[in-house]
Amino acid sequence: MRVVICGGGVIGACTAYFLRRRGIDVTVVERTEVAAAASGKAGGFLARDWCAGTPLDALARRSFALHAQLPEEIAGDWSYRPMSAYNGFVASDDDARRTAPSALPWLSDGVVIARRIGTVETTAIVHPRKFTSAVMNAALAQGAELRAGRVTGIARRADGTRARGVEVDGDVIEADAVVIAMGPWSLLAAQWMSLPAVYGQRSPSIVYDLGADVPADALFLEHEDDAGAVSIEVFPRADGSTHIVALSDIAPLPLDPAAVTPNTDAIARLQIMCERLSPLFRPEKIIARQACFRPVTEDGLPLIGKVPQSEGVYVATGHNVWGILNAPATGEAMAQLIAGDATRVDLSPFDPARLRPLDPSLLQAH
Numbered sequence: 001m002r003v004v005i006c007g008g009g010v011i012g013a014c015t016a017y018f019l020r021r022r023g024i025d026v027t028v029v030e031r032t033e034v035a036a037a038a039s040g041k042a043g044g045f046l047a048r049d050w051c052a053g054t055p056l057d058a059l060a061r062r063s064f065a066l067h068a069q070l071p072e073e074i075a076g077d078w079s080y081r082p083m084s085a086y087n088g089f090v091a092s093d094d095d096a097r098r099t100a101p102s103a104l105p106w107l108s109d110g111v112v113i114a115r116r117i118g119t120v121e122t123t124a125i126v127h128p129r130k131f132t133s134a135v136m137n138a139a140l141a142q143g144a145e146l147r148a149g150r151v152t153g154i155a156r157r158a159d160g161t162r163a164r165g166v167e168v169d170g171d172v173i174e175a176d177a178v179v180i181a182m183g184p185w186s187l188l189a190a191q192w193m194s195l196p197a198v199y200g201q202r203s204p205s206i207v208y209d210l211g212a213d214v215p216a217d218a219l220f221l222e223h224e225d226d227a228g229a230v231s232i233e234v235f236p237r238a239d240g241s242t243h244i245v246a247l248s249d250i251a252p253l254p255l256d257p258a259a260v261t262p263n264t265d266a267i268a269r270l271q272i273m274c275e276r277l278s279p280l281f282r283p284e285k286i287i288a289r290q291a292c293f294r295p296v297t298e299d300g301l302p303l304i305g306k307v308p309q310s311e312g313v314y315v316a317t318g319h320n321v322w323g324i325l326n327a328p329a330t331g332e333a334m335a336q337l338i339a340g341d342a343t344r345v346d347l348s349p350f351d352p353a354r355l356r357p358l359d360p361s362l363l364q365a366h
């Protein structure tokens with residue numbers, strides 16, 4: 001059996017790895033580079049039970065366990081480490097800032113820690129680009145193939161229903177099964193098959209290089225300034241980089257993943273917020289000002305499963321804010337599904353058939 005995976009983000013890489021572990025032939029087609037989009041620019045934060053009470057719970061728990069297991073199975077260092085997590089707020093006026101010493105010594109006065117919300121048993125982090133690359137490299141070492149190119153359509157057998165491969169830059173790569181894992185660009189696949197809409201939600205982030213100055217504590221803080229209240233998330237990683245994200249906005253998704261850029265006003269506002277959090281966040285310590293698009297569906301749950309009315313075509317996308325967390329269990333489940341086995345995690349809440357397909361005429365401009 002031969003499978004072509006469209007997209008070399010974290011979902012494509014994990015799917016390739018678990019398919020290869022079963023001895024299934026895999027080709028990944030990536031138009032830009034591995035982890036070029038959100039999978040290279042995310043925070044990388046992982047939580048075992050923050051999806052409790054939602055349809056994502058079993059997927060998240062299985063994935064959290066796989067994240068802890070993969071460093072034993074795969075070569076490479078992607079800075080996996082268990083960590084604590086806290087929530088709190090940033091005092092909004094100068095007086096309050098002076099009189100509210102922070103509970104964490106590396107933070108400025110006025111950054112008030114309210115509660116510990118994760119422990120080293122329940123929360124962890126990876127460097128998402130390094131994780132995605134390591135998993136892809138493990139798949140390649142086991143015989144998977146990585147092809148540079150842009151998927152432009154599905155090639156079908158003469159009967160018109162079953163896929164026989166994908167069209168890539170004018171050629172056809174033959175396959176018995178095709179997996180759409182193009183993150184928010186999976187939207188384009190709704191031109192080729194009956195697929196619900198996948199939207200892109202942009203977030204800017206700043207990455208600082210602070211070495212070991214920042215302890216392994218993730219922070220989820222409410223911050224208020226003249227422009228309003230926002231949530232800001234701080235993720236110190238084991239390689240010394242600290243990723244800070246806030247301020248999602250709605251922006252058109254560029255057709256080319258390499259053309260994704262942040263809004264300069266949002267980055268400037270985020271930088272000011274960072275400087276209020278700690279004197280460690282100095283401009284000369286910034287190593288990236290960036291943005292990426294999370295893939296989001298109409299009901300907020302991912303699409304994982306067979307594409308309706310397209311025999312041999314599968315989709316795995318729409319993981320929203322938990323794509324790095326949920327990638328390993330998604331890849332494992334996709335490999336089980338394609339091989340015809342029972343899936344360890346029940347995929348029925350993520351069945352693409354639960355949502356109405358996008359009207360392809362809405363995409364004609366593309």
Ligand SMILES: Cc1cc2nc3c(=O)[nH]c(=O)nc-3n(C[C@H](O)[C@H](O)[C@H](O)COP(=O)(O)OP(=O)(O)OC[C@H]3O[C@@H](n4cnc5c(N)ncnc54)[C@H](O)[C@@H]3O)c2cc1C
Nearest residue numbers: 007009010011031039042043044045151183322323324325
């Ligand atoms: C700022 C930010 C912070 C985040 N933080 C976290 C976090 O802390 N924890 C967490 O679990 N999740 C987090 N996420 C979410 C996570 O990053 C995403 O859910 C996940 O990376 C999506 O992975 P993907 O493989 O589906 O898509 P992507 O990473 O978007 O990958 C899709 C790939 O497909 C390729 N592609 C597109 N079109 C084509 C084509 N026509 N042909 C071939 N290839 C194509 C692209 O080049 C890209 O490499 C965050 C997201 C953002 C934006």
